Amino acid sequence: MRKLCRVTLFFFAFCILTFSLSFALETITHEKINEFIAINTLNGFSLDSYLKNQLGFANGITEDIKSTETKKVFEWIKVGGLYEDNPPWTIPYFRSANHFHNPINKQGFSGIWGTGFVSGESSIPWSQKAIGTQSPGGYYSWYDARDYFYKALTATDKNTREKNFSDTFRGLGQLMHLVEDLSVPEHTRNDGHYLKAYEGWVKDTQKSNDPQRKAIFDTALANPIFFNKDALNQPSAFSTAPVPIANLFDTNTYNGSNPDVTINNNIGLSEYTNANFVSPDTRFKNFAYPSKDTSVVVVDYDIADPFNPGNTVKRPYYKKKADGDSGYLLTGVDYHRLYRQTNLSEPELGQLEVVVIAPMDGNVFSDYTKRLLPRAVGYSAGLLNYFFRGDIDLVDDATTGSGYVIVNNTEEDMNGTFER
Numbered sequence: 001m002r003k004l005c006r007v008t009l010f011f012f013a014f015c016i017l018t019f020s021l022s023f024a025l026e027t028i029t030h031e032k033i034n035e036f037i038a039i040n041t042l043n044g045f046s047l048d049s050y051l052k053n054q055l056g057f058a059n060g061i062t063e064d065i066k067s068t069e070t071k072k073v074f075e076w077i078k079v080g081g082l083y084e085d086n087p088p089w090t091i092p093y094f095r096s097a098n099h100f101h102n103p104i105n106k107q108g109f110s111g112i113w114g115t116g117f118v119s120g121e122s123s124i125p126w127s128q129k130a131i132g133t134q135s136p137g138g139y140y141s142w143y144d145a146r147d148y149f150y151k152a153l154t155a156t157d158k159n160t161r162e163k164n165f166s167d168t169f170r171g172l173g174q175l176m177h178l179v180e181d182l183s184v185p186e187h188t189r190n191d192g193h194y195l196k197a198y199e200g201w202v203k204d205t206q207k208s209n210d211p212q213r214k215a216i217f218d219t220a221l222a223n224p225i226f227f228n229k230d231a232l233n234q235p236s237a238f239s240t241a242p243v244p245i246a247n248l249f250d251t252n253t254y255n256g257s258n259p260d261v262t263i264n265n266n267i268g269l270s271e272y273t274n275a276n277f278v279s280p281d282t283r284f285k286n287f288a289y290p291s292k293d294t295s296v297v298v299v300d301y302d303i304a305d306p307f308n309p310g311n312t313v314k315r316p317y318y319k320k321k322a323d324g325d326s327g328y329l330l331t332g333v334d335y336h337r338l339y340r341q342t343n344l345s346e347p348e349l350g351q352l353e354v355v356v357i358a359p360m361d362g363n364v365f366s367d368y369t370k371r372l373l374p375r376a377v378g379y380s381a382g383l384l385n386y387f388f389r390g391d392i393d394l395v396d397d398a399t400t401g402s403g404y405v406i407v408n409n410t411e412e413d414m415n416g417t418f419e420r
Contacts, residue, residue: 025181025183025184025203026200026203027082027085028207030177031079031082032221033081033221033373033376034077034081034176034380035077037380037381037384038061038074038078042224042226042385043226043382045381045384047060047073048061051073057073061074065162065165065166066162071166073165076169076170077169077173077176077384078173080140080174081174081176081180083173083174084096084137084173084178087136087137090136090137090138091136093118094118094137095136097119098123099178099187100120101122101124101187102188103250103254103270103271103274104287106122106124108121108122108123108126109192112192123178123181123182123187123249124240124246125238125241126141126178127142127175128143128243129144131143132144140171142243142245144167144171145171145387148164148167148168149164151164152164175245176383176384178249179269179376179383180379180380182249182268182270182379183373184198184273185198185273185278185282185372186198186199186281187270188274189274191279191280191281191282197279197280197360198365198372201362201365201369202365205217216370219370220370221373221377224374224375224377225265225374225375225378226381226382227248227266227269228264228266229382230266232244232245232386234247237251245383248383249269250270251266253267253271254267254268254271254275256287259290259323260324262275262325263324269375272324272325273375274287275290275323276290276320276325277290278290278330278331280360289324290320290323290324290330291323292318294323295320295322295324295330296318296320296321296330297319298316298317299316299319300314300315301315301317302314303315303357303361306338315332316333318330318331328367328368328371329364330364331364332360332361334359335356335357335358335359336357336359337354337356339354340352340353
């Protein structure tokens with residue numbers, strides 16, 4: 001009997017994991033965001049131009065880089081968006097448990113239903129683990145990526161260079177993934193999100209055959225909201241994560257009682273998301289904001305009538321009006337039930353047909369996408385830009401007659417392993 005109970009509990013826990021930690025932004029969404037950033041000029045930075053002008057990559061982002069497989073530069077960054085959630089040969093979800101950050105208490109995921117089971121550390125220290133210490137799923141922290149970059153630039157062997165370049169670009173894609181996850185309310189409000197919500201709606205919108213719905217995703221993707229570059233150069237507030245990229249995650253400005261500070265573009269992404277949005281399990285609870293008393297007003301919106309195609313019915317929503325960002329649907333007032341009586345010709349046999357619509361529906365997620373996805377793109381683009389902020393050249397090593405010498409054309413210290 002004890003053995004059966006243990007097996008049952010393990011199966012139950014596995015099922016919970018299957019329906020929970022995988023639901024950050026879907027991996028295809030991360031891949032699309034990373035690809036978009038890699039191939040476009042955003043906020044004055046072009047990776048393609050940098051690779052051609054600084055590193056001598058003749059084909060820029062389409063340069064083939066060979067490792068265990070051959071991919072173009074932008075494809076390595078794209079696949080990093082997949083591997084941060086689902087690295088090969090790794091137990092699912094044990095890595096993604098480290099993709100949460102609550103800006104109020106600075107903690108990561110507290111585990112399934114707060115039990116500590118499959119808990120994780122905040123994504124801020126996770127992103128800045130020491131070289132060779134991220135586990136499970138491989139070593140792709142900021143320090144790992146900088147180390148791969150240094151080795152790629154200084155190696156004399158072509159295979160070694162390409163292996164380290166592939167790890168550099170893949171690592172960047174994985175770091176960008178961590179930033180993007182903080183545009184998901186669940187990941188900033190310690191919500192294990194055991195059923196799909198915002199992230200699933202974004203995925204379905206990205207793949208939609210409905211031009212109007214797909215345009216919501218495409219428009220949000222193409223109009224990034226960037227983190228202030230000056231704020232990115234400020235010191236990190238986290239001793240366990242001293243590199244200033246921590247500011248993209250959390251600037252330690254929002255304290256849970258001052259939501260108006262989050263409307264600026266010098267605020268961390270977790271701060272903006274936590275203060276201005278809710279998740280299915282944190283609707284007006286666990287956090288002071290958004291507040292049911294001061295942040296919202298109830299409005300009626302037309303929704304499609306499921307019983308009468310082409311017609312609409314009214315449903316009430318909470319619309320965000322104050323305390324930070326405003327002007328969008330925050331959540332439905334409650335589960336919305338629509339009733340229709342069937343068998344009307346025989347009242348004694350009449351039955352009710354019921355449709356239940358969850359508070360977090362497509363109208364809500366549409367508004368979320370328009371505000372959260374642009375920041376996911378702009379903030380993660382800022383990380384890529386910051387990584388390649390130095391002005392360097394590679395020139396032939398005249399002393400040895402082989403290999404290259406790194407020439408630093410700026411005053412920035414880029415010695416050693418390029419730690420910062």
